[in-house]
Amino acid sequence: MTPGEEHGGGVRAVHHRWGAANAITGIRAVLTVVLAVLVAQGATATTVVPVAAVALLTDALDGRVARRTGTASRFGARFDMETDAALLLVLSSYVARDLGLWVLAIGLARYVFLAAKLPLVWLRGQAPPRPWCKVVAALQGIVLVVAASGLLPEPVTTAALLVALALLTESFAHEAWDLWRVRRPHVTQVWVTRLTGVLALLAVWAVLVAPDEIGDLSPAAFARIPVEGLVLVGLVLLLPSRPASWLATGAGAVVGVVALLKLLDIGISVAFARRFDPLGDPVYVGAGVSFLRDALGTANAYTVTVVAVVAMLAILVLVPYAVRRAAGLAREHRPVAVPVLLVLALAWGAGAVTGVRVVPGEPLAAATAVDLASTHVTEVRERLRERAALAQAIADDDYADVPADQLLSALRGKDVLLVFVESYGRVALDGLPTSGQLRDSVDAYSQRLDAAGYSTRSAFLTSPTFGAMSWLAHSTMQSGLWIDNQGTYDLLLGHDRLTLSSAFGKAGWRSVGMIPADTEPWPEGQRFYRWQALHDLTNMDYRGPRFGYGRMPDQFALEQFQRLELDRPGRGPVMAEIDLESSHNPWVPLPRMVDPAELGDGSVFDGMEDEGPQRDETWRSADLVRAAYVRSLQYSLDALTTFLEQRAQQDDDLVVITLGDHWPVTTVSGTTPGHAVPVSVIASDPTVLDQIKSWGWQDGLRPHDGAPEWRMDGFRDRFLAAFSG
Structure with missing residues (x-):
């Protein structure tokens, strides 16, 4: 199977009769054909693995039989090798269906080597025998059969296949090097x-x-x-x-x-x-x-x-x-x-x-x-200096010692929500062919909020990140520190810092995190943000489909927050960070808004993931991707507006800070990056906005040209100053 087998089998004579050894190899050839048919028909592992195991067993027998009966021959060695190569190709094609096309490299390696012999004459020579080649060849079949069985965890299986592929590559490379060294100059x-x-x-x-x-x-x-x-x-x-x-x-x-x-x-x-x-x-x-x-x-x-x-x-x-x-x-x-x-x-x-x-x-x-x-050396030094400066900035916090009775006193009794809209950058409003559609939609949402009794002021914030890594923006907004890389983020989470969430918790609010994208426990987040509860995919009862990256539609996440927190009997005021994710890359497929009374456990969304444009179709064109991005923002903002309209009938003390976390990737935004994201403060009590009149923010949900733009790390201190005694 590896090239060295062709010259390393210890063949001393040429025998023309068929013999028992070749008969065993013939059985393996028949099993390989049967296996190929099974794989082509989509057979399961319970059928494929036993046939493959028997085929591998015959591979262990034919060589021994040939040597003991004295019938070893060049034909038998070549027949054995080509049959083994075909078996590996069939097995690798089966495993590749689940683990990726890269697994086919194991099955195709022999044939690539043969093809290389056509232009490279020196590869047609005979290299010194290497018994190690037989070990590598046997290992390929064993690893592929184990991978096909599905008995091992996927990461372990992938690691085993990578090791097998690396050994196979080394075997072929060593063979090629040996052939190069013994080549005849011409x-x-x-x-x-x-x-x-x-x-x-x-x-x-x-x-x-x-x-x-x-x-x-x-x-x-x-x-x-x-x-x-x-x-x-x-x-x-x-x-x-x-x-x-x-x-x-x-x-x-x-x-x-x-x-x-x-x-x-x-x-x-x-x-x-x-x-x-x-x-x-x-x-x-x-x-x-x-x-x-x-x-x-x-x-x-x-x-x-x-x-x-x-x-x-x-x-x-x-x-x-x-x-x-x-x-x-x-x-x-x-x-x-x-x-x-x-x-x-x-x-x-x-x-x-x-x-x-x-x-x-x-x-x-x-x-x-x-x-x-x-x-790069300069940037590494700068990163190290940033970390040292950040450690000092974490400790120098003017609001850390503000008494609880003075902290956020102007918002007493009000529910406060910090809502991040994924990938909502300024480019969505004024930098895309379909930006006009989004502007019209945002203006319509603003009118709906006005009709529901809300007042709104908007501006822009400068996000520390671009294209991804939303957690950098979340931590910057919450901590009042500029967190623009993973190193400073990890450093921040390892320290005690007054965040917006922990400030509200200190002042008597129930502090909550609503993070639908989390699929595993996140104790670091709870410890840093001081959330008294964290709602994520592990503890929310969602039984509907996924939509692209989104684990659950934004409408469902907001409804779950209302059920789990706002509708709790006898509750006090709540402060929550809510991360909406339906506008996350790749932006397709997209759910539809449904009647809130029918949301239930989310099964109402079944089938929607197959409606409309899909990823493979959309991502063939940058214009289609941009249009899908804008549609996803329309959905997220519509879901938030609908949620606020419903709350207006039950809660006249609601304050919402909603903002984007960063711009979308360059496929949408182009190669000229931007960091400005829209931010709005929405309040059912108009006196709340009187507290921030000096900020100079514009009326409505959509900031226009000329609206202030602050760095995102400046928001925490301005907000605490505006609403604390």
């Missing part, structure tokens, strides 16, 4: 060697001059001269052979890291319009995989994850190899390399002095790798 191989050297040189050049922002990618960017490459080649040509080899190896590792950083910078900038943060971003891996599972399904999520990991590992392996190969090419052709290096160095120097540009914005003299390293 003209074609000389040209192949030269060609790979030139390609390696071009690859290193491209890595060094490649920009680290998606907007800067252009053919002209690769026409610049990298000073790092000139210095490296110059040193390689000057140094003796061994030090030059060491230098090329070390430089290759550095350039590999630079290439990976550039790729991560581009990827993060596309999603979140910022650079990769080496200190904070790695902790998002788990959350990222979870999000992919919600958005793409388990199999596709694992496929994307594995492809990303393999791509990063490939960069860290292939780029250093390319640097060493390019350095070797320069030393092998020193008479040509020296004058070319001198010409390029003179051109770089002239470009640096005169400022010559290939095209506007692209200087001929490039030092992007140096600039990138300097930028």
Whole structure:
């Protein structure tokens, strides 16, 4: 199954008779065909696994029988190997249905290796035998059968398959290396060697001059001269052979890291319009995989994850190899390399002095790798300084010692809700083709609130995050501190800080968190925010379908809050943070508003998830995605307005602070990031808004041009100052 088996089976003679060993292999071939039919027909594991197990058992027998009967032959070895390869392909296709297409790499590896023999003549030779190949081959079948059985937890199964794939890759790579070492030199191989050297040189050049922002990618960017490459080649040509080899190896590792950083910078900038943060971003891996599972399904999520990991590992392996190969090419052709290096160095120097540009914005003299390293080092230092400053800011809190009887005294007896509307950025109101539709809808919701007896004032806040990581905005709003990365967030949650929730709790309110997206207990959140109750998916009785990322429709979440908190007999005033999530990426499918009396346990939403545009259809077009995004905001704001209309008939002391947490991803908002999010204070008692008249906020639910824009971390102190004695 691995290539070494073809030459490592200890075959000493050629036998032309069929024999018992080949008969056993023939049985495995028949079982493989049967298995392929079962897989094609969608058979379950209870049928597939026994057939596969019997087939693997025959694989353990035929070799022994051949050796004991003295009937080992090249034909038998090849027949055995190709049958095993076909069995692996069938098994991997079955497992890939649940864990992702990447599993097919195990089954296709043998055939990719065979295909590579067509253009690469040296792969057709005979390498020294490696018994380890047989162990690796047997392991593939065992792991695939265990994976097909579903007996192990999914993460364990995935890890086992990754280990098996890694061993298989090593086996093929080792075989290829052995064949390369024993190849017979000829003209074609000389040209192949030269060609790979030139390609390696071009690859290193491209890595060094490649920009680290998606907007800067252009053919002209690769026409610049990298000073790092000139210095490296110059040193390689000057140094003796061994030090030059060491230098090329070390430089290759550095350039590999630079290439990976550039790729991560581009990827993060596309999603979140910022650079990769080496200190904070790695902790998002788990959350990222979870999000992919919600958005793409388990199999596709694992496929994307594995492809990303393999791509990063490939960069860290292939780029250093390319640097060493390019350095070797320069030393092998020193008479040509020296004058070319001198010409390029003179051109770089002239470009640096005169400022010559290939095209506007692209200087001929490039030092992007140096600039990138300097930028990331500076940002890491800045992050560390931020954390030190944050620890001091947490301790320096002017409101921590305000007596409970003075804290929020102007809101005594009123229910106060802090409602976050997912991904509600200013771009939704004035930056999209369908923004006019949303403006009309928000104005209509504002009129409905007026008719229900509410007064509203609105403005903008500057969110600390973009595209995702809502928890950074939530903690900034609540704590009055600027939390824009995971490191500062983790630091904050480990300390005691007066948040809006804990301030209301201290002043006598029942403090509550309503977080439908939470699927597991979150003691850190309760400990930090001081919620007396946390309502999430684990303790809310929702039996309806999911809509994209959303675990439950916003209308249902608001109704559950009313039932669990506002309708409790004999209750006191409640302060709650409520996180609405129906406007979360990917924005499709979307529920419909239903009669509140029919909400029940949420089963009224059954079937709605199959109505209207679906993700695969919508995400083929940025315009369709933007339209779906706006529709999701219309739904969330409609659900909130309907909830407030219902409460107006029962509660004349309700105060609501509603705001967006961040802008949507660049697919919707474009590559020019923004951080302004709408914020509104809605109150059934008009005297509440008199307390904030000095803020200069505008009437209505929709802030217009000219509305104030504050940093989100400034809201807590202004709010506490306005409503505390």
